[in-house]
Amino acid sequence: MAGRPVEGFGGVLLRPGDSGYDGARVVFNAMIDKRPALIAQCESAADVAAAVRFGVRQGLEIAVRGAGHSVAGTGVTDGGLVIDLRKMRNVQFDPDARIARVGGGATWSDLDRAAWAYSMATTGGRVSSTGVAGLTLGGGSGWLERKFGLACDSLVSVELITADGELVIADETKNRELFWALHGGGGNFGVATALTLRLHPLPGMTLARLFWPADAGPTVMRAYRDLFEQGAPDELGGSVFYAAAPRRDFIPPTLQGKAAVGVTATFTGSGAELRTALAPVLGLAPDGMMLAELPYAEVQSALDDPPGFRNYWSAEHLASWPDEAVDLFTARAADMPSPMTSQQLVCPWGGAVARYADRWPLPHRSAPWVVQSYGVWSDPADDADGIAWAKNVCADLRPYSTGAVYLNFIGDEGHDRVVAGFGKDNYDRLARVKAEFDPDNVFRLNQNIRPG
Template sequence: MAETTVELAGFSGMLMRPGDAGYDEARQVFNAMIDRSPAVIARCSSTADVSAAVRYARAHDLAVSVYGGGHGVTGAAVVDGGVCIDLRGMKGVSVDPSARTVRADGGLTWGELDGATQEHGLAVTGGRVSSTGIGGLALGSGSGWLERKLGFTCDNLLEAEVVTATGDVVTASDTENPELFWALRGGGGNFGIVTRFTLRLHQVGPIVLGGMLMYPAFMGHELVRFWRDFMLKAPDEVGSGLAFLTAPHEDFVPEPVRGHPVIGVILLYAGDVEEGQKALAPMLEFGPPGMSMVQPMPYVALQQMIDPGNQKGFLNYWSGDFFTELPDEAVDTLVDLATQPVSPLTQMILVAGGGAVARVDDNATAFGNRDAPWNMHYLSMWVDPADTQTNIDYTKRLCGAMKPWTTGHVYLNFIGDEGAGRVEAAFGPEKFARLQRIKAQWDPQNVFCHNQNIPPGASEVVVPQPR
């Protein structure tokens, strides 16, 4: 390996090497299964720093990883012995309320971006846990509670500032480098480092009707059937998901259900609160929930609602699948297994899609599979390494049991290290081939390979347009 003690030319951020103060904290990611030691963590403070770090890594033949929010389950944000290009020093955000746009630096989290846009009563579809990075989530397309009304995050991307594999800075939009722009909308971090996202905003809140209903597991079969039918008819304003979890030992939870498997129905109405009461009424009136927390609340509070159960530092194993339909047999299989978790930290999440997501032309972005209304995130979490195999086996058993109803497509942001076939399954063969061609143009050496990787395909002439 090349020496990394040389200073980075033109770099004005912070460099952390093994033994330096802050290094061990900075290399940690959300998933505690990952324990990697980069040769250097380059915490960038500007786009110029990102360029300098890319050029340095390439000149010294060092592997490159990009750290956005560090939430990716595979731990791709950090690489052993390489250069971790850390965007957490880049937190600039500028809202233009009259144009309804935001320019957001790549190191922001969703909590930080939502906070800035909500000062103007504006929002864009964002992550369901506020500590998630905007970068990884948006580039993987970006599913959130507002998606049925506003589309995915990537459907609202207007422009991206990108540091390429050569360290050059380019703009991608509908009019500049449009193929690159197409790839950035769902293709993950394969094509460059996005240092700034310009996103379209929409009027949301600041007070919205939303929250969680919590039901005991024994009501699961009837509840999930009812929720499925409710969501198939719900207006676009209704965002919702089911969370199979274990009720926490907290005062706000009724004593009899604490520590027991429960099913949470998460609801958000992206519109007028009174209209929301009418739209959500059928779901709110379904049986008596063990607990109802659905009420008018700040949108930012709703965006942080499931934060407490999703803290950095647990051991994680994830997978995901789309379903086109959820017949009763699928519901029964899901409820039977998901209400018997082997870890009280595990959260199996089923998100209802459709609406605005399904109305975008399938060829408009790299993300595909827009017509599958159900997106399943198998999210197992536990604490004791001795329980690792039991948890992985359990997750695989649940995924396997649900296979008869999967579309064969997956959501890039929800899968783990599952092999090249599963990455291709996020796009389908035609889109994957197009992404490989774009990769060959912009990153023929696969410098950005620590991600859900799309290897370069047949090479084409490289015509980057540096600014």
């Protein structure tokens, strides 16, 4: 296979030993170190189709790589074929129709910066280097979700190469059951070579970052919780978290690099409107504060996590967040590994996230709160401690959980967690779609849905 040509393929093929191979196999999570037999850097849907047909004929395990941001490292495989979409990053706009067509390898930075020229946006990931396709097809949580819904709620159509190498289009009129499945079912059904997304007018955006010493955590978290439970506007999003205070001018030197409790607040409007909406939390007099009206693309990239670190993430969706759960969350912060890079946070859902709760195969979105643990460290010797801490943050809060989970927030936590991500009835329906479009489970390096 090593020297065999790929019929109909017009992109770049990389094999072990080729110049560029080692760089091309690196993914975001430094814990993942795999060596594929072949990396097919595609430049068109035809290239993707040719690569899929070749991989199936050769019996190769196939990984699909967009931005490579999956914490489980599913964009690369040992000894198999990587279908690399990073050369397919084109973005085309129809500003009158308020839609954008993006290539399967585009990142949110590609889309956000282009859309801002039209004062428009759609919900995207909180990290600009995340891939549009991977995030959207998995559901798509982001700063704008309480206002505009998850990313998949703005999905108009998907162009997909299936396991037999054929191009299909899924939208509200064609392949409707597949279109339903692509609202959360991820990469289980084929390779998305292009997505069309609905855009929303967004004339202004404001970002605030607030920090207090860690011992203020219980007070800050209760105030933040009460603000949203008492009816915060849908325009207000963000999170409350524990992490090390960054070394920035707006942070007092005595707090920089120290354990802190913080609030990230985003608002689809002006700084004055954000101050009004966030008043109960601002009234707690943060030690450090930054508040600025920024282009949405700048908000999206303000908290980009650096590549090259070892990562383990997990999450729980809470039905409630009572005082005793706040205390459990606070206590676990003392065990945080590598506090300069790790963080544990709680995000408010509700708003437009909840309004689409029954439309797509994503039952978790009825939850009012999401707990996330991001273990991030550099030394392989810290792997066991980092993974254990991330799991324990969620285990502490599990008694308050809905039992469902948004699968883009977690790594490989087993088949039962995949079923929980959709609910049993939705999972069975997704499995039937999987059986139609990928009966042999060719696309299994993902949060896998087994053919029904």
